[in-house]
Amino acid sequence: MISEFRLENYGPIETAIGKKLGKINLILGENSTGKTFLLKALYSAIRSHEEANKGNSNQDFSEVLSDKLYWTFQVDKIGGIVTKGDSKRLSASISFDDKSSLAFSFGKDTTKKIVPDQNNLTKRESNSVFLPPKEVLSLMNVIDKSTNHDKVFGFDATYADLVAALRLPTQKGRNHDAFASSRKQLEDMFFGKVEFDLSRNEWVYKKGNTKFSIMAAAEGVKKIAILDTLLGNRYLNKDSIVFIDEPESALHPTAIVKLLDIVSVLAQAGIQFFLATHSYYVIKKLALIANHNEMPIPTFMASPEGNWSQSCLLKDGLPDNEIINESIRLFEAEFEGSFK
Template sequence: MQNTDMIKKVKINNLGIIDNFSFDGFQNVNLIIGENGTGKSFLLKALYTAMKTVEDHKRGEDVRTTADILSDRLRWCFQTDKLGDIVKKGSETPFLFEMYWNDDKFSYGFTKDATIKVPNVINEIEPLKSNSIFIPAKEVLSLFGIILKSREIDKVFGFDDTYYDLVKALRIPPQRGKNYSVFAQSRASLKDIIDGKVEYDENSNKWYYKKGNQKFSIGATSEGVKKIAILDRLLANGYLTKSSVIFIDELESALHPTAISEFLDIIDTIAFEMGIQIFIASHSYFVIKKLYLNALKRKSSIPCISMSKENGIQYYDLLDGMPDNSIINESVRLYEEEINEVLG
């Protein structure tokens, strides 16, 4: 199922360390690669704050303007008291953001002097019923209560809104009865990967890992199991829908290469059979290689945005081959070094 509701085009100027970014070929699965400090997380968070702003607008009893919602989102997602601090250092031109959801435009911008309010926002997107989500590199299950307290009680910076939104989504109990068959199949596969399941005890407000008749504290559970359990819960409780967008930062974090491969197969199914759009940021050769193979298998484009300190931003399609990036180059170098050592 090719998604018809998705982020189609994005243009960004002067965000963090990103000078200029412009791409109009996003698909169901999109990969952002690069070494640390090249702006991958900044890019993901900029897209996420835009999507959540559009989804929050006119939802329920929320009467805030789009500008008010966006201002709060940017402040808490980027953890800054002054919005102008996310503008590229030394730039004399404003930060500009432009996104097209299908053919509808969402855009805004401000200078380094901006304080707590975005001055100008254009939102041509009709209110959405979808729920997008950001899965950060660090797991949240063992920090569940701490994240809620820091945001809802203390109201201090520490865990940005990607963590807070995820915790709120995970609090929703699993649905009973009918769910999307693709989700049910994916959940079964996820359970096989972690060889058990992770459950939330509402009485104790704690998460546990269950394997057979044994029950373990979530703190004693591997990071990889907890990350996979997060996706399982979101598939089970109805938070995700066909128009959701999933952002995953450093998907490979704490996952064994085999688990990475299996996890990405599930992502592939959710994206192409359910129609959910997914953005993955990574600096793992295994992630790039697996998505390249998935593109060949499905004969479907997977855009790859390569961010490099040396070469800037370059754009590839994994359907056409592996991208030119320092991650790939280092993997090839190590292979050649091994061959030279073995063969003398």
């Protein structure tokens, strides 16, 4: 697992410090505070390490990281990611629980090449993945054309990576018990399953013996199917790291709760999660999971100046946050109104 990170002058993030990270880590913040930026910063570094020198690729880590940052943040030059201001430099360091670490830095004039200050990370056979708020199954061909053929800005590298992962065929044979049970729960949530139909060369929603076009499936069904597919094709294993931006997006509150129960099972099986949200349901459910499973769940929030730090452990109670406070204010308003 990632055990620590430190980011400085990374886009809207002045500083972000994480220590003693858990199997599930929660990132809270209002719009435009940098929640997604923080997830993408961590993902792009870790995924670059996983891709470097893998398979038929002859790119070294420096080349992969440079490309990943360029296509993830989609700026004219990599230096454009650096927080605005004279002489500021972006710096990032990430450490794993096996004491290996990665560190790199660059200034606003950097164009394409980044040379890491330190990289003694051990080789990873596992895969990290970034799950965006929107589903991608119905957009896979569009994303593939835009990113791999036309090579134009639009869909960033997290989408391209996810599409490549989803194209891997489902594997037969016994899966990890936690993964197999999680897939069953995911499919039971919507009384059917989404699968790739080779004869039709498209994704379909299968309910009983009837198949529907993926375009006819609800947004929430397609979103859940993405996680189910990544478990079924073994792209994810017990040492994977999963970054989820707004897990509540397009899901009914009941489905949010069930999804987080599955996240808890997968986390206890070994997968590490980073979740960014502004949903009361997500925060409350994770607090219950933390208490029930004695799981710390470090929670991070940003100051108005863009400084991110750990605010609390969810096992100790809900954080002092406007998402929680607004829910309380609405309850109090309703309670007071009932006595008028």
